[in-house]
Amino acid sequence: MQLEGIKALVTGGSSGVGRALALRLAELGATVIITGRDRARLDAVADVRPGKIIPVVADLADPAAVDTLIATLHRDHPDLALLVNNAGVQYLLDIAGDDPQKTLALAREEVAVNLAAPAALTIGLAPILKRQRQSTIVNISSGLAISPKASAPIYCATKAALGSLTRTTRYRMQDGKLPVRVMHVVLPLVDTPMTTGRGSGKMTPEAVANVITDGIAKDRDEVWIGKARLLRIIAAAVPGVAVRLLRNS
Ligand SMILES: NC(=O)c1ccc[n+]([C@@H]2O[C@H](COP(=O)([O-])OP(=O)(O)OC[C@H]3O[C@@H](n4cnc5c(N)ncnc54)[C@H](OP(=O)(O)O)[C@@H]3O)[C@@H](O)[C@H]2O)c1
16 A cells, blocks of 8 residues: 555554554655553654654553544544554563462563454454545564464563454455555564663664555555564464474573
8 A cells, every 4th residue: 555645553652663663654745643651752753754754652551541542533633544553562481480470461562562452453443444445454473473482471462462453454454445555564573672681683774664665655455574574484385393392581
């Protein structure tokens, strides 16, 4: 779809991949609503492209705040044509550890932000997206969806579920001949605050943002980036190897 002149929503636009993506979309001529919990961080991104980026505070772990965000979009942005479900959290936690209460709180937050919020935004904003001549939903996943690591069990599970949700949402849009494309983006390790102190050979958020916007512009269904592309090939050729590849990463 054409990006110039459209209205987009990028969740988690205050940092990392979401920030780079919002700035790239604005550079390509889109007006971009960005969300996050921290007003100052959102404003700092908006200040880079005055008038092109609209900051909206919303805690996606809170279902009431997600409902408010959906209502705000219906009221103020009925021309929304691109939804990017990017916001995410990853906690390293021990699913069989000795502090189940703390672990449960973190696990619930991960499910809320990484899975429940994208599902709610898809359901809540579909009426707007269906009305546009052309629109796109982009769900940001991870190579960890197909090769889960032991130390982030809930994160990996939410990303695997998001991949499934992406596919079934696409089925619904295609079967109903609706003008909504649904794009699955699978990222490798990217150099953002989420991965501080971890791994090497990371991609920059800007490089990732360029590939994603290129995929949106070319109406791609699947965009596997960098080493995630290699993982996809391994998974097709030797699934058992792929599943275990990142186990202790
Ligand atoms: N970095 C990687 O290597 C990597 C690899 C594969 C997939 N991904 C995926 O890429 C996406 C972006 O990750 P990133 O690396 O850019 O992470 P990041 O730099 O930590 O940014 C995460 C974003 O999500 C927002 N967020 C977190 N919790 C939120 C909440 N409760 N409500 C609203 N917003 C919330 C944050 O804003 P506030 O904290 O200000 O609320 C921030 O804008 C995520 O879905 C992640 O799973 C990343």
